[in-house]
Amino acid sequence: MENGAAQPVIVAIDGPSGTGKSSTSKAVAAQLGLSYLDTGAQYRAITWWMVSNGIDIDDPTAIAAVAGKPEIVSGTDPADPTITVDGTDVAGPIRTPEVTSKVSAVSAVPEVRARITELQRSLAASAERGIVVEGRDIGTTVLPDADLKIFLTASAEARAARRSGELKGADVQSTREALIKRDAADSSRKTSPLAKADDAVEVDTTELTLAQVIECVVTLVGEKRAVK
Ligand SMILES: Nc1ncnc2c1ncn2[C@@H]1O[C@H](COP(=O)(O)OP(=O)(O)OP(=O)(O)O)[C@@H](O)[C@H]1O
Numbered sequence: 055m056e057n058g059a060a061q062p063v064i065v066a067i068d069g070p071s072g073t074g075k076s077s078t079s080k081a082v083a084a085q086l087g088l089s090y091l092d093t094g095a096q097y098r099a100i101t102w103w104m105v106s107n108g109i110d111i112d113d114p115t116a117i118a119a120v121a122g123k124p125e126i127v128s129g130t131d132p133a134d135p136t137i138t139v140d141g142t143d144v145a146g147p148i149r150t151p152e153v154t155s156k157v158s159a160v161s162a163v164p165e166v167r168a169r170i171t172e173l174q175r176s177l178a179a180s181a182e183r184g185i186v187v188e189g190r191d192i193g194t195t196v197l198p199d200a201d202l203k204i205f206l207t208a209s210a211e212a213r214a215a216r217r218s219g220e221l222k223g224a225d226v227q228s229t230r231e232a233l234i235k236r237d238a239a240d241s242s243r244k245t246s247p248l249a250k251a252d253d254a255v256e257v258d259t260t261e262l263t264l265a266q267v268i269e270c271v272v273t274l275v276g277e278k279r280a281v282k
């Protein structure tokens with residue numbers, strides 16, 4: 055740019071559960087002065103609302119009928135990402151085992167995806183300096199014209215070990231099974247499944263530290279900016 059300011063950059067980071075999307079995206083955004091959006095938190099928030107309002111999670115028609123009701127607001131500062139539903143801070147409640155076990159069913163409903171995708175595109179469009187958006191379908195569906203697409207992977211063993219460490223010693227085997235089950239549901243749904251975009255850079259994080267993954271993504275963003 056003529057005035058020397060960096061051009062806005064849109065970065066899409068997708069991948070299965072526990073590959074390091076949130077940790078990496080937050081750190082990259084903070085380091086580069088970009089906004090940050092955790093799209094999983096939005097799907098968790100709408101799931102929390104469905105559960106709280108007694109909607110039958112096994113009934114896609116019932117979910118679709120009320121998908122437009124909750125007002126979901128995401129704060130995109132990587133130093134303090136926030137999520138509210140109808141004005142209530144739900145950052146804690148959306149991480150319960152109950153929400154985690156139900157989020158794949160709710161997020162498979164096309165009306166839910168349409169609603170949340172619209173919110174995501176609007177937040178990306180209004181991020182003045184650019185944004186790092188992480189999820190499952192960002193590079194394929196939400197932001198197909200993103201400047202950089204990354205697809206993070208890691209072995210199920212590494213992901214389970216990371217998650218059970220985070221959950222203060224939860225059983226690694228059952229954590230591994232739960233991750234695999236959720237990935238299978240997210241990858242096999244009809245609408246906008248978890249998938250690597252053809253033009254995404256795949257980064258296997260199994261043998262990498264978080265710092266190495268962050269450095270890798272920051273370098274890739276710098277390379278994209280250099281040719282923009
Ligand atoms: N490369 C890495 N090496 C070791 N631990 C890591 C690495 N990347 C992330 N972690 C740790 O793994 C856990 C899961 O990471 P994170 O929440 O970023 O993954 P995620 O892909 O966003 O998962 P989900 O999709 O389930 O939200 C966290 O405790 C994080 O600190």
Ligand SMILES: Nc1ccn([C@H]2C[C@H](O)[C@@H](COP(=O)(O)O)O2)c(=O)n1
Nearest residue numbers: 093094095097157161189190191240
């Ligand atoms: N772009 C996205 C992001 C998330 N989801 C769904 C599927 C996940 O299992 C769930 C929770 O995501 P997490 O907090 O684990 O990142 O949300 C999706 O369908 N599309």
